[in-house]
Every structure is written in C-alpha cells, then in structure tokens.
Ligand SMILES: NC(=O)c1ccc[n+]([C@@H]2O[C@H](COP(=O)([O-])OP(=O)(O)OC[C@H]3O[C@@H](n4cnc5c(N)ncnc54)[C@H](O)[C@@H]3O)[C@@H](O)[C@H]2O)c1
C-alpha cells in the first residue's frame with residue numbers, strides 16, 4: 415500500500431522519522447490504509463510553515479471576498495467528491511454509509527455558510543465622545559491556529575474549524591485523531607486544488623501526546639481549537655497557558671432526554687432511539703440519559719426495548735445495517751466495563767448489555783444496543799460518558815425533580831424535553847444548564863446556530879457567527895484628527 419502523507423507548506427511529505435501507522439476498519443479489523451505517523455518534529459515544521467505564511471504571506475490581507483471564493487470552491491469540491499469522502503469516512507469509523515453521506519452534505523454546508531459570512535462584518539464606527547476623532551473597531555485574524563479533532567465525526571468536526579479559520583485569514587495546522595485520518599487527508603487534496611496558498615493550511619498526522627501536545631504548547635501557535643474528551647481538554651488547557659494562547663474546547667456530554675407523560679410518545683420513542691444509537695452512541699450529544707415521568711415509565715421502557723431488539727448491526731456498507739461497530743477494541747472494552755459497573759451499582763439490563771453472538775460480527779468491535787433501567791443519579795453509569803450505545807433510564811414525579819436530575823451532571827453540552835405543553839417546555843429549557851436544548855426533538859445542529867457546552871463540556875462556541883468570532887481578534891482604532899499638547903508635565 416502507498417503511504418498516505420501529511421501536507422506541510424504545500425508539499426505532501428512522509429513523517430520526518432519515517433514512521434507509519436496502519437489504519438484499521440473497525441468492522442473487520444482489516445488494514446485499509448498506511449499513513450505517515452508524525453511526531454513533535456513534524457508539528458514543529460508545520461507550525462514554522464504556518465507562522466511564515468501568516469507573518470510574511472498574503473493570506474491575512476487577502477480581501478475577505480477572495481478568501482470566500484476559495485472556501486466556496488472547497489464546498490463545491492466536497493460536493494463533487496461526496497461519495498468518495500463518505501466511503502472513506504465509513505471505512506475509517508464503521509458508521510453507516512448513509513450517515514457518512516449526511517455528514518458530507520453537512521460539511522459542504524459549513525464551508526458554504528462561512529464563505530457567505532466572510533465579508534458581512536466590515537467593522538464598526540463608534541460614536542466617539544472625544545471631539546475631532548474617529549473611533550472604529552475592526553476584526554483581524556488571530557494568527558496561527560492549531561486544531562485537533564476526534565475520531566467519531568472526523569471530517570465534520572474538522573469542517574467546523576477549517577472553514578471559519580480560513581475565511582477570516584488565519585493560517586492553521588490540523589491534527590486528526592491518529593486512528594481516523596483518511597477524510598482529513600482527502601480534504602487536503604481538495605484544499606490544495608481549491609487554491610489555498612502554500613503554508614496556509616497544514617495537515618500533521620500522529621498521536622495526541624506528541625503531535626497534539628506540540629501544537630498545544632508551542633509559543634508560535636496563537637490559538638488552539640480542540641474537540642475531544644474532558645481529560646485531554648484539561649491537558650490542552652494547561653499546555654496552552656505557556657504562551658496564553660486562545661483556547662476553544664468542545665468536550666464531552668452526558669445528555670438528558672426528559673420525557674413528560676403528556677409528550678407525543680410515538681415520536682418521543684422514535685427520536686429517543688435516534689438520539690443515542692446513530693454511530694453506535696459515539697456522539698458527544700447522544701441523549702443517553704432518559705429521564706421519564708413515573709406514570710409512563712413502564713410503557714415507555716417496554717416500547718423502547720421492543721424497538722431496540724430490532725436494531726440491525728452490521729457492515730456500514732450494507733444498506734440494511736442500522737448500527738455499525740465501536741471504533742476500537744480498547745473502546746469496546748471501556749463500554750463493557752462501564753455497563754458492568756452500572757450493573758454492580760444496581761442497574762438492570764432491559765436489553766443488550768453484552769457483545770452480540772452473531773458469527774459475522776465477531777471480527778468487529780460490536781456492542782449490542784443497551785438499555786439500563788432502575789438507574790439513579792448517584793450511579794457512575796448515569797454520570798460518566800460511555801460514548802457507546804447505552805441508555806440509562808431514571809424516573810421523576812414532578813417537573814422540578816426532572817430539571818434537578820437533568821442538571822445533575824458535570825457536563826452541560828445538550829439536552830431535550832418532550833411535552834405538548836409549550837409553556838412547561840419553555841419553563842424547563844430556561845432552567846436547563848446546557849449549550850443546546852431541544853424541545854420535542856434531539857440532536858439537531860446546523861451551521862447557522864452556535865454549538866458548545868456549559869460547565870465542563872467546554873469553552874467557546876463553534877458554528878454560527880460565534881464560530882467565526884473564535885478566529886478573530888477585535889481591534890479598537892482611535893484616530894485623533896486634531897492632536898494638541900496638554901502641557902501637564
Ligand atoms: N463537544 C463536541 O462537539 C464534541 C464532538 C465530538 C466529540 N466530542 C468528544 O470527544 C470525545 C471522543 O473523542 P476522542 O476519544 O478522540 O477524544 P480524545 O480526547 O481522546 O482525543 C481527541 C484528539 O485529541 C488528541 N490528543 C490526545 N491526547 C492529547 C494531548 N495530550 N495533547 C493534544 N492532543 C491530544 C487525540 O490524538 C485526538 O486527535 C468524547 O468525549 C466526545 O464527547 C465532543
């Protein structure tokens with residue numbers, strides 16, 4: 415197999431060490447690609463290229479309209495190569511091809527959205543209180559941006575970082591998860607084809623504790639934008655403090671899905687499945703904490719369980735497959751341990767709770783879609799992010815209790831409320847401490863609305879206007895049109 419390379423300073427290059435890494439299909443453990451496996455030296459080289467492109471190059475001062483044209487071209491190229499990108503994403507992550515196709519549509523939409531937003535903010539004239547002066551506020555790029563992405567939605571999470579960074583005139587180095595680099599490599603072919611100048615966008619491949627750590631700590635990186643787990647987020651925050659770089663952190667979630675007895679139960683049950691079992695629950699905003707009103711608890715759980723029993727596991731490329739594997743053996747074991755601990759703490763397995771027995775699934779990292787009942791908020795299984803296909807069910811009697819349970823978490827990424835009572839719904843979401851709340855829906859996101867977490871789910875916002883501002887500095891320019899001496903000293 416040809417070695418897939420990094421993209422640094424406009425060149426496709428192997429790792430300086432010459433090291434490579436096998437990329438594994440989580441459905442059957444076959445090697446699907448061999449990629450360069452960089453280390454801190456490769457990061458250093460990419461940072462130097464991005465620094466030079468920012469300090470000496472034209473990109474930061476290129477008119478926003480011109481940058482927007484290039485970013486829009488990237489969107490068009492994504493559309494052109496959508497099927498190839500979707501297949502690579504499914505091979506690499508195990509998610510169904512249908513889900514990857516949705517992701518690719520979303521991704522092109524993100525590039526298009528930011529291309530359209532690029533030239534809309536021309537700054538602001540301030541009504542200066544000082545006579546004979548002009549006071550204005552302009553937005554400028556932050557500088558060299560380090561970007562680190564996770565394995566669950568590799569290219570989608572990258573698009574939330576690449577598109578706003580590019581249209582605002584920054585230069586960047588992105589590092590995908592070492593186990594899912596394939597669509598990042600492909601999009602850099604498209605970035606090259608689109609005409610982004612050399613050095614502006616760089617791709618470094620390799621592990622977090624070398625390549626990622628260097629990006630987070632390096633003095634020549636002005637901003638680090640990270641999507642991944644809380645513990646890694648803390649490490650990155652500490653590393654970023656070395657040169658006080660700006661940070662944007664999109665971290666985990668343990669997302670409550672509150673179901674009132676007066677909800678449209680048919681829809682609530684159907685969407686409760688979608689909220690968790692897409693991509694085998696490996697979604698930061700998965701609605702894994704079902705909090706259901708006691709009077710409908712048994713009916714709700716029975717109906718949900720019947721539907722879960724019918725979920726078809728398999729190869730993401732098979733059109734009948736509804737749920738693919740987990741990402742790795744290590745992650746599968748983590749999910750197993752999490753469920754075992756929940757059972758020891760008193761949870762009951764309503765369905766699933768183990769690996770499937772089917773012969774055809776034994777080479778993949780599969781875990782059955784699972785529902786745990788009799789859960790209480792003090793259990794680790796209710797508090798910790800499983801990042802797998804596992805629902806925990808808690809009961810409530812009053813609205814107040816439901817909100818208290820929903821907020822009882824170190825996380826604050828997202829949550830949902832199901833009820834036909836619109837006043838009650840608005841009352842609840844006003845009290846829910848999360849960055850995104852859905853009423854009578856779950857897991858909806860689009861480029862126009864901000865995404866990010868309260869509490870330990872993160873710092874900052876991606877998407878929307880706020881996602882653009884993350885990549886901008888704000889400068890106040892005061893111009894004295896009639897300078898005069900004061901003769902104070
Ligand atoms: N909030 C969101 O929008 C969002 C979206 C997707 C995933 N996530 C979260 O991501 C997590 C799953 O992803 P993961 O397992 O890839 O997360 P992770 O934290 O293990 O890894 C994420 C990235 O960080 C890198 N990394 C690891 N150690 C590092 C270090 N010391 N310094 C710098 N970089 C380092 C990894 O190589 C990878 O590229 C879950 O917690 C999930 O909730 C959040």
Ligand SMILES: C[N+](C)(C)CC=O
Pocket residue numbers: 566567570696697698699859
């Ligand atoms: C943000 N989202 C839902 C696309 C992916 C989270 O893992």
